[in-house]
Amino acid sequence: xxxxxxxxxxxxxxxxxxxxxxxxxxxxxxxxxxxxxxxxxxxxxxxxxxxxxxxxxxxxxxxxxxxxxxxxxxxxxxxxxxxxxxxxxxxxxxxxxxxxxxxxxxxxxxxxxxxxxxxxxxxxxxxxxxxxxxxxxxxxxxxxxxxxxxxxxxxxxxxxxxxxxxxxxxxxxxxxxxxxxxxxxxxxxxxxxxxxxxxxxxxxxxxxxxxxxxxxxxxxxxxxxxxxxxxxxxxxxxxxxxxxxxxxxxxxxxxxxxxxxxxxxxxxxxxxxxxxxxxxxxxxxxxxxxxxxxxxxxxxxxxxxxxxxxxxxxxxxxxxxxxxxxxxxxxxxxxxxxxxxxxxxxxxxxxxxxxxxxxxxxxxxxxxxxxxxxxxxxxxxxxxxxxxxxxxxxxxxxxxx
Amino acid sequence: xxxxxxxxxxxxxxxxxxxxxxxxxxxxxxxxxxxxxxxxxxxxxxxxxxxxxxxxxxxxxxxxxxxxxxxxxxxxxxxxxxxxxxxxxxxxxxxxxxxxxxxxxxxxxxxxxxxxxxxxxxxxxxxxxxxxxxxxxxxxxxxxxxxxxxxxxxxxxxxxxxxxxxxxxxxxxxxxxxxxxxxxxxxxxxxxxxxxxxxxxxxxxxxxxxxxxxxxxxxxxxxxxxxxxxxxxxxxxxxxxxxxxxxxxxxxxxxxxxxxxxxxxxxxxxxxxxxxxxxxxxxxxxxxxxxxxxxxxxxxxxxxxxxxxxxxxxxxxxxxxxxxxxxxxxxxxxxxxxxxxxxxxxxxxxxxxxxxxxxxxxxxxxxxxx
Numbered sequence: 031x032x033x034x035x036x037x038x039x040x041x042x043x044x045x046x047x048x049x050x051x052x053x054x055x056x057x058x059x060x061x062x063x064x065x066x067x068x069x070x071x072x073x074x075x076x077x078x079x080x081x082x083x084x085x086x087x088x089x090x091x092x093x094x095x096x097x098x099x100x101x102x103x104x105x106x107x108x109x110x111x112x113x114x115x116x117x118x119x120x121x122x123x124x125x126x127x128x129x130x131x132x133x134x135x136x137x138x139x140x141x142x143x144x145x146x147x148x149x150x151x152x153x154x155x156x157x158x159x160x161x162x163x164x165x166x167x168x169x170x171x172x173x174x175x176x177x178x179x180x181x182x183x184x185x186x187x188x189x190x191x192x193x194x195x196x197x198x199x200x201x202x203x204x205x206x207x208x209x210x211x212x213x214x215x216x217x218x219x220x221x222x223x224x225x226x227x228x229x230x231x232x233x234x235x236x237x238x239x240x241x242x243x244x245x246x247x248x249x250x251x252x253x254x255x256x257x258x259x260x261x262x263x264x265x266x267x268x269x270x271x272x273x274x275x276x277x278x279x280x281x282x283x284x285x286x287x288x289x290x291x292x293x294x295x296x297x298x299x300x301x302x303x304x305x306x307x308x309x310x311x312x313x314x315x316x317x318x319x320x321x322x323x324x325x326x327x328x329x330x331x332x333x334x335x336x337x338x339x340x341x342x343x344x345x346x347x348x349x350x351x352x353x354x355x356x357x358x359x360x361x362x363x364x365x366x367x368x369x370x371x372x373x374x375x376x377x378x379x380x381x382x383x384x385x386x387x388x389x390x391x392x393x394x395x396x397x398x399x400x401x402x403x404x405x406x407x408x409x410x411x412x413x414x415x416x417x418x419x420x421x422x423x424x425x426x427x428x429x430x431x
Numbered sequence: 432x433x434x435x436x437x438x439x440x441x442x443x444x445x446x447x448x449x450x451x452x453x454x455x456x457x458x459x460x461x462x463x464x465x466x467x468x469x470x471x472x473x474x475x476x477x478x479x480x481x482x483x484x485x486x487x488x489x490x491x492x493x494x495x496x497x498x499x500x501x502x503x504x505x506x507x508x509x510x511x512x513x514x515x516x517x518x519x520x521x522x523x524x525x526x527x528x529x530x531x532x533x534x535x536x537x538x539x540x541x542x543x544x545x546x547x548x549x550x551x552x553x554x555x556x557x558x559x560x561x562x563x564x565x566x567x568x569x570x571x572x573x574x575x576x577x578x579x580x581x582x583x584x585x586x587x588x589x590x591x592x593x594x595x596x597x598x599x600x601x602x603x604x605x606x607x608x609x610x611x612x613x614x615x616x617x618x619x620x621x622x623x624x625x626x627x628x629x630x631x632x633x634x635x636x637x638x639x640x641x642x643x644x645x646x647x648x649x650x651x652x653x654x655x656x657x658x659x660x661x662x663x664x665x666x667x668x669x670x671x672x673x674x675x676x677x678x679x680x681x682x683x684x685x686x687x688x689x690x691x692x693x694x695x696x697x698x699x700x701x702x703x704x705x706x707x708x709x710x711x712x713x714x715x716x717x718x719x720x721x722x723x724x725x726x727x728x729x730x731x732x733x734x735x736x737x738x739x740x741x742x743x744x745x746x747x748x749x750x751x752x753x754x755x756x757x758x759x760x761x762x763x764x765x766x767x768x769x770x771x772x773x774x775x776x777x778x779x780x781x782x783x784x785x786x787x788x789x790x791x792x793x794x795x796x797x798x799x800x801x
Contacts, residue, residue: 159684
């Protein structure tokens, strides 16, 4: 008898344990899944827009496509949580952030400083770390979330996968997570950058499912360059090439494409596919002044050949390699010098390297970014050619004059 | 007294005891003091802990068949021994209450935000009571069953971390000199109150228990050092210092090709399990000591009433999260040192003196003081 009593008591306890979670239960059908968030400046505080999934329309079924797959809610508030709280007067269910994919900041918010709006995102326990940030280049942040996406039915998901893909193969964008962003903000001697996003086409046409009915949609979202920050304030835009160079230096490039002119430029260009890239930053002290050496090594294949060159000769290959080396060197030099001069913001993390290697000298520097403006940076680009694809000569090799 | 406790079981309990609480919160305190040198501070803390274990073994080997509170009475005499024993019991009880508080605040901050903290704590205490009532052997066997799970899950969590390390996060070494590292090590040592294990030590088979104690502390310490290294390498010293639960943040950031991700549940599992054993050991020690002080043969009738007090005490001790932070960093280490170093040293010294005195007086009478 005694034994059965114990079993019963234990069983009751186990059941009670499950009840504990019920206090915190979220029914999937009673949540508004937020996939995108846009932060704009309002007169007093922020104007927040959230893109919420409309679950009935996402799953393809008969009759679907009548209403839109996502709904955008907008609300103003002095702070983010206030705006989001007030938003419940518009949304049918509580907002749920664990599936957040994209956070879009307006340029105005970025220029005013992102530390304040970010605090809520890093403090909230529902937020995960797998969403990306982008800064709207030619529209408000909310407008970015108002544009439908082709193929992928949820626009924020489309932005997410678009960024992942271009990061994989093109390298002129940056998928920056909350952790990376806060790390860059917290690290002295390294400044953050965030990818830019541009609305291309007729803005007002995007806000309807009809935009998805065209083969060539009248409006699209395109990632374009990156925003440079000085501390938490945005100071300007990087071009596509500057972004790529920065990604080389910060070891973020997975694959990308580079072009260079033929020895005889009239014939056209050689396109190289960068398959591997590794950068190393070194710093030395010369007369007490730091001198940096940025060493970038690329491994590349020939992807496209327009020149009349005999590729079967080893010399030709070396010639292409030499041009490619020189070009990489020149690009690194001019791009980095440009960033030094125009922004005076160390987006490469050189200061962090100086701090690591020479902590005492680092301690004597008051304003690193000011020092960064005039610091000497040597670059060394080494590009190795590995493969030439599946064919040897250009296809018109025999018939060409 | 035969309890059926094995040396292996004792080692496992020591491992659990070392990991409990510390694995979740230690990296933050370490990084706050020593920044990128936090891992060195953890190493230093482990060394300090091992030194403490040396002291406890020296005492433990003199205790005969008695636990710590009984030994106090034997060494210091009836009144002084009773008072010191009561102080130890109070310390163990307070420690249990603080851990119940840690547990409640962690769960209500990170996962079960809407569940009242009291409910979580009460339910947890029910299981603690159950374990303590079943006795030492039962919960040691349970710990032995769960240890492979903890080790396995820990490896699942820590291996991906080491593929994403940023080694420059550890540079520059010794930037602010040795002082911050000493400070970090000092706070780290204060989180592992190994003295509680002296309540059990006397009931472990003599052969091999010394190395079991040392190995248990060492292995548990390795877990903590690896976690600290991981947090520094992936999250970075600045962010680690700014997290309430850095190890949880670390687990949140694990992502291998969208295949292995959202593993923070593992972290909760490891932490709740290890803190469970730590609470059980502390609370069992407290109830046992209390029973001895009041001449009860069995601590079991005391378990439930004392457990109810735990919840109340934990809520009184920890009014809010920031209080926990500043309490642990500022107050706890010096306070705990009283029980972890000062009183054990006093016990050892008095016991040695009494032995020497007894030898002088009457060669045949030696050893009566224990």
